[in-house]
Amino acid sequence: MIQTSSNRIRRLIIIDTGFRGLHPLVQLIYYTCMAILIMLYNHPYFLIICCFVLIIVNIMLDSWVKLLKWMKSILFLGGGIILLNTFLVTKGETVLWIIGGRAIMLEPLLFSFITMLMLMAILLLFVAFNNTLNGQKFLYIFSSFFQRTAFFTMLAMRFVPLLKMRLHEISDVQRVKGLSISHGSIKERAQSGMLFLQVLLTWSLTDAIDTADAMKARGYGTGEISKYKPYRFIWKHEGIIIGTIVSLFGICIVGLLLGYGRLEIYPKYNMPPLTLVDALLLFCITIISAFPLIIEGREALKWHYLK
Amino acid sequence: MEIFKVENVNFTFAESSKRALNAVSFTIQQGSFAVLFGASGSGKTTLLQLLKRELTPNGKRDGEIFYKGELLEDIDAKTLVSEIGFVMQKPDDQIVMDTVWHELAFGLENMGLSNAQIRKKIAEMTSYFGMGDWFHKKISELSGGQKQLLNLASILIMQPKVLILDEPTSQLDPIAATEFMQTLHRLHEDTGVTIILVEHRLEDVFQFASDIMLIENGSIIAQGSPRIIGQIVKKINEHHIMLEALPTATRIYYGLSTFTNESPITIREGMEFIGNYKNEIQELPRNIIEQKIDKPILAMKDCWFRYGRDFPDIVKGVSLKIQKGEIFCILGGNGAGKTTLLKLLAGQCKPYKGYVLLHDKKMKKYSMEQLYKKNIALLPQNPKTLFLQSTIREDYEVTAKLIGFDKMEASLQIERVMKMLHIESLMDMHPHSVSGGELQKIAIGKLLLLQPKILLLDEPTKGIDVFAKKQLQQLLQQLRAQGMTIIIVTHDMDFAAEIADCCGLYFDGEVLAIDVPKSFFAQNNYYTTAANKIARQLYPNAVTCEDVIELCIANGLDKK
Numbered sequence: 028m029i030q031t032s033s034n035r036i037r038r039l040i041i042i043d044t045g046f047r048g049l050h051p052l053v054q055l056i057y058y059t060c061m062a063i064l065i066m067l068y069n070h071p072y073f074l075i076i077c078c079f080v081l082i083i084v085n086i087m088l089d090s091w092v093k094l095l096k097w098m099k100s101i102l103f104l105g106g107g108i109i110l111l112n113t114f115l116v117t118k119g120e121t122v123l124w125i126i127g128g129r130a131i132m133l134e135p136l137l138f139s140f141i142t143m144l145m146l147m148a149i150l151l152l153f154v155a156f157n158n159t160l161n162g163q164k165f166l167y168i169f170s171s172f173f174q175r176t177a178f179f180t181m182l183a184m185r186f187v188p189l190l191k192m193r194l195h196e197i198s199d200v201q202r203v204k205g206l207s208i209s210h211g212s213i214k215e216r217a218q219s220g221m222l223f224l225q226v227l228l229t230w231s232l233t234d235a236i237d238t239a240d241a242m243k244a245r246g247y248g249t250g251e252i253s254k255y256k257p258y259r260f261i262w263k264h265e266g267i268i269i270g271t272i273v274s275l276f277g278i279c280i281v282g283l284l285l286g287y288g289r290l291e292i293y294p295k296y297n298m299p300p301l302t303l304v305d306a307l308l309l310f311c312i313t314i315i316s317a318f319p320l321i322i323e324g325r326e327a328l329k330w331h332y333l334k
Numbered sequence: 335m336e337i338f339k340v341e342n343v344n345f346t347f348a349e350s351s352k353r354a355l356n357a358v359s360f361t362i363q364q365g366s367f368a369v370l371f372g373a374s375g376s377g378k379t380t381l382l383q384l385l386k387r388e389l390t391p392n393g394k395r396d397g398e399i400f401y402k403g404e405l406l407e408d409i410d411a412k413t414l415v416s417e418i419g420f421v422m423q424k425p426d427d428q429i430v431m432d433t434v435w436h437e438l439a440f441g442l443e444n445m446g447l448s449n450a451q452i453r454k455k456i457a458e459m460t461s462y463f464g465m466g467d468w469f470h471k472k473i474s475e476l477s478g479g480q481k482q483l484l485n486l487a488s489i490l491i492m493q494p495k496v497l498i499l500d501e502p503t504s505q506l507d508p509i510a511a512t513e514f515m516q517t518l519h520r521l522h523e524d525t526g527v528t529i530i531l532v533e534h535r536l537e538d539v540f541q542f543a544s545d546i547m548l549i550e551n552g553s554i555i556a557q558g559s560p561r562i563i564g565q566i567v568k569k570i571n572e573h574h575i576m577l578e579a580l581p582t583a584t585r586i587y588y589g590l591s592t593f594t595n596e597s598p599i600t601i602r603e604g605m606e607f608i609g610n611y612k613n614e615i616q617e618l619p620r621n622i623i624e625q626k627i628d629k630p631i632l633a634m635k636d637c638w639f640r641y642g643r644d645f646p647d648i649v650k651g652v653s654l655k656i657q658k659g660e661i662f663c664i665l666g667g668n669g670a671g672k673t674t675l676l677k678l679l680a681g682q683c684k685p686y687k688g689y690v691l692l693h694d695k696k697m698k699k700y701s702m703e704q705l706y707k708k709n710i711a712l713l714p715q716n717p718k719t720l721f722l723q724s725t726i727r728e729d730y731e732v733t734a735k736l737i738g739f740d741k742m743e744a745s746l747q748i749e750r751v752m753k754m755l756h757i758e759s760l761m762d763m764h765p766h767s768v769s770g771g772e773l774q775k776i777a778i779g780k781l782l783l784l785q786p787k788i789l790l791l792d793e794p795t796k797g798i799d800v801f802a803k804k805q806l807q808q809l810l811q812q813l814r815a816q817g818m819t820i821i822i823v824t825h826d827m828d829f830a831a832e833i834a835d836c837c838g839l840y841f842d843g844e845v846l847a848i849d850v851p852k853s854f855f856a857q858n859n860y861y862t863t864a865a866n867k868i869a870r871q872l873y874p875n876a877v878t879c880e881d882v883i884e885l886c887i888a889n890g891l892d893k894k
Contacts (some may be wrong), residue, residue: 163433185432188474193719200719203682203706204736222722230718233766237427243388245492246415246444255439255452 045326046088046319050260051164053268057318058156060276064312065148067283070290071137072301073312074144080316081151087323090158094151101150105143112139141290155319167258174254190231197223268322275315282308336403337496337528338362338385343397345380345552354380354393356552362545364495365526369539369560371579372549373801374769378532381549382500385530386420387411416445419494423501423797425481434469434476437484441492459491463517477669479510483517490521496528497521503535504770504797507668508825512538534799537581537864540599548576561596564588579800582828582864582879583607589883604868608882612889613872618881630655630691631819632679632788637688639678648674649685650843656836661810661820663830663851665861666840672823673715675840676790679821680712681705692788707737711786715793717777721765726757726776729765733783751779755809771802778809788819795826807833827863831855831877852877 065077085094116135124131170177206219282288287304345355355377362368372378383389387406399406422428431437442452460469468480482502503511519542522529533539546563548556556566564584567574583604587597598607639649648671656662666672677683681697690697723729734744752758755775760768774794795803810820810833824830830837837854838845847854855862855877869876876882
C-alpha cells in the first residue's frame with residue numbers, strides 16, 4: 028500500500044526539481060533547524076507531530092525501505108529503554124502501580140517515552156538527510172568556505188573505491204597461495220594483511236605519480252582556480268525559502284525561551300493545559316517539518332495546472 | 335603549417351647513461367593524424383612526453399623542439415596547458431575527481447573560467463560525446479571504455495590544438511577500443527585537431543592515419559604514409575619483426591612479394607586484393623594430429639556459479655573438458671564472466687551446483703595447498719598483484735621456500751626459470767618498475783617456480799607489443815612441448831588462432847562452439863580473425879595471416 032501511494036506521489040512529482048533540486052545550502056538549513064528543534068522541544072505532542080510528518084517526508088523521498096530496516100532496531104531499542112527506565116528508576120512522584128514491592132512511576136515512563144520519540148524523529152531526519160544531501164552536495168557547501176580541504180576530501184573520495192577494489196584484487200590473488208586475512212593464526216593473518224597493504228601502497232603510490240602528472244598537464248597550479256557551481260542559487264527563489272524557514276525557526280525558538288513546548292517531568296509530572304501560544308508553536312513546527320512536502324506539493328500543483 | 339618540429343633531439347634520463355632518444359627529427363603538419371609505433375622500451379612514451387612540457391621527465395635534452403614555430407621552452411605555461419592535451423594509457427591514473435561532471439570541470443576550473451563558461455562547455459562536450467546517460471554517475475561505477483572516453487572529453491573540453499595519446503586503448507577490450515578509435519576519427523574529421531597517437535593495435539588505426547613512424551631503440555627508422563610504410567620497413571629488413579604489427583591486409587600484401595604499389599590497409603581492400611588470386615586450392619595439406627584419447631586433465635560438469643544469493647548467475651551450467659597437454663583458448667565478449675570461469679577452473683571459487691574434476695578427482699577434495707603446489711597456477715589480469723617483496727629475486731626466493739625447496743634446489747630452479755625467460759637483467763629490480771611485457775614474463779616465471787601442471791592465463795596479451803607477443807607465443811609452445819596444459823582467456827583472436835589447439839566461445843554463462851581454431855573461426859562470420867575475414871570468399875578455412883599467404887602463393891595469380 029505504501030509502495031503504490033509512493034508511486035502515485037512519484038508520478039506527480041519530478042524528482043530532481045522540488046526538494047531534491049534545491050540548492051544544498053537550503054537543504055542543510057532545513058535539516059539543521061529541524062535537528063535543533065527536535066532536540067530542544069520535549070513536549071510529546073510536538074515530537075509526535077514531527078515524527079508523523081517526517082515519516083510522510085520519507086515516503087515521499089522514497090527512502091522508506093531503508094527506514095523500515097532501521098525502524099525495527101529502533102523500536103526494539105526504544106522498547107528496551109522504556110522498560111529499563113521504568114523498572115529501574117525510582118525518582119519521580121506519581122505512582123502508577125506497585126509490582127512486587129517496586130513502585131512504577133509515571134515520570135520515568137514518560138521520560139523514556141519522550142526520549143524514544145526524540146530518537147525516532149532524529150533517525151527519520153537522518154534517513155531523509157542521507158537520501159537527499161549526499162556526501163557530494165555536503166562537500167560542495169563547505170568547498171565555498173574551505174576550498175583546499177574540500178578539494179582534498181574529494182580527491183580522497185575518488186580513491187577510496189579504487190583502493191578498495193585493488194585490495195580486493197590483491198587478496199584474491201594471494202588467497203590461492205595460502206596468504207589470507209581470514210584464515211590462519213592471528214600472527215599469520217596480521218603478517219598477510221601487512222604484506223597486502225604494502226603492495227597496495229607501492230602500487231597506488233606509483234600510479235598516483237601519474238595522476239599528479241595528469242593534474243599538472245591539465246593546468247593545476249598554473250593560476251587562479253575558479254569554482255564550478257553545479258547547483259543554481261537564485262536569490263528570489265532560494266532566498267524566500269531560506270527566509271521562511273529561518274523565521275519559522277525563530278518563532279519556535281522564541282516560544283521555547285518563553286517556556287512553552289517543554290514538559291516538566293521531574294520532580295513531578297505536570298501537564299499544563301495547551302494555550303493559544305502552544306497551538307501557534309505547534310502550527311509553526313508542523314510547517315517547518317513539512318517543508319519538503321510543501322515544496323513538492325507546489326511543484327505537483329504547478330504541473331497539474333499546466334496541463 | 336608545421337605545428338610541431340623536432341630537430342635532432344637526443345635525450346638521456348637523469349640517472350642513466352644510455353640515450354633514450356637518438357637524433358630524432360620529424361615534423362607534424364597541422365591537422366594531420368600521426369601514428370607512432372615500435373617495440374616497448376623503444377622510446378615512444380619518452381618522445382611523447384617531451385612534446386608536453388609538464389610531463390617531460392628529468393634528464394638531459396639536446397636539440398630543439400618547435401611548437402608553431404617557437405621554441406617549446408619559450409612558450410608560456412597557460413597556453414601550453416590548454417593547447418596541447420595528453421591522454422595516458424591507464425584510464426584510472428588520469429581521473430582526479432570522484433564524479434563525472436566534476437572531472438570535466440577540473441581543467442576549466444584550473445584555467446580560471448567563469449561559472450557560466452564552464453557550464454556551457456560541459457553541456458557542449460556531454461552532448462557531443464553522448465554522455466548524457468552516465469553524466470551523473472560516480473567514477474567507480476564507470477566501465478574502462480567510459481573512463482577513457484571521459485579522459486578524452488576532459489582534455490578536449492580545454493580546446494587543445496594538438497592531442498597526444500599514449501596507447502589509449504591498450505587496457506580496453508576490443509569493442510571499447512574500436513569505439514574509442516571511431517570517436518577519435520570523428521573528432522579529427524569534425525575539428526581538424528592534430529593527433530599524435532602511439533598504438534600497438536594498428537588494425538583499426540591505419541585507415542584514419544595520415545603519417546606513420548616506426549621508432550626503434552630511440553631513433554625513428556621509418557616514416558611515411560600508411561600505404562607505403564610497409565615498403566620502407568621492408569627495405570630496412572625483409573623480415574623485420576615490426577612488420578607483424580601492421581594491419582593484416584598490409585601484411586598479406588607484403589608477405590606475397592616485393593610489390594611497390596600502395597598496399598591495402600583495410601579488410602575490404604584486402605578482400606579486393608586477394609580477389610586477384612585463383613581459387614583452386616582451398617586448403618593446404620597438413621599433418622593431421624592424431625585425436626588424443628579422451629582423458630581430460632581438467633573437467634567441469636554442469637557448473638553454476640554466482641557471487642552471492644542476491645546476485646545473478648554468472649556461470650550457467652558449463653560443462654568443459656580440457657585434455658592434458660593442450661592449449662585451450664576461451665574467447666568471448668567483455669564482462670561475460672570469463673575471469674570467473676577461470677577462477678572456477680583454478681579452484682579459487684566454488685560452484686554452488688555441479689563440480690570441477692582435476693585428475694579425475696573432485697576439486698573440493700583437494701586442499702588449497704595441494705592445488706597451488708605443483709598443480710595449478712593462475713596468472714591474473716594484473717600481474718602486479720602477484721608480487722609481495724621489493725625485488726624480483728627476493729620474491730622468487732620466498733616462492734621457492736613456500737614450495738618447499740631447500741636452498742640448493744631453490745637456486746637451481748630460479749636459474750632454470752631465468753634462463754627460459756631471459757630475465758636475468760631484471761632480477762634486482764622492483765616488480766612495479768618493469769614494463770608491461772617484462773612484468774608478464776616475471777609473473778610467469780614466478781608461477782613456473784611452483785611447477786604447475788596446468789597454467790591458466792587471464793588476458794595475457796593486454797597492452798603488450800608484437801615482439802613480446804611473439805616471445806609469449808614461443809614460451810607457451812615450449813611449455814606445451816614439456817607437457818604442460820595451458821588454458822588462456824583472451825579477446826585477442828589472432829593470438830588464439832596462432833597458438834590454440836582448441837577454442838571455445840563464452841557467451842551468456844555457457845561455453846559454446848568448442849572446436850579446433852580452423853573450424854572455430856571459419857564457421858564464424860563476425861567473431862573471427864582479420865585474416866579470415868579477408869580471405870573467406872576464396873579460402874574459407876584460412877585463419878591466420880600465414881595461412882592466407884601460403885594459399886595465395888600455392889594458387890598463383892589469376893590472370894583474368
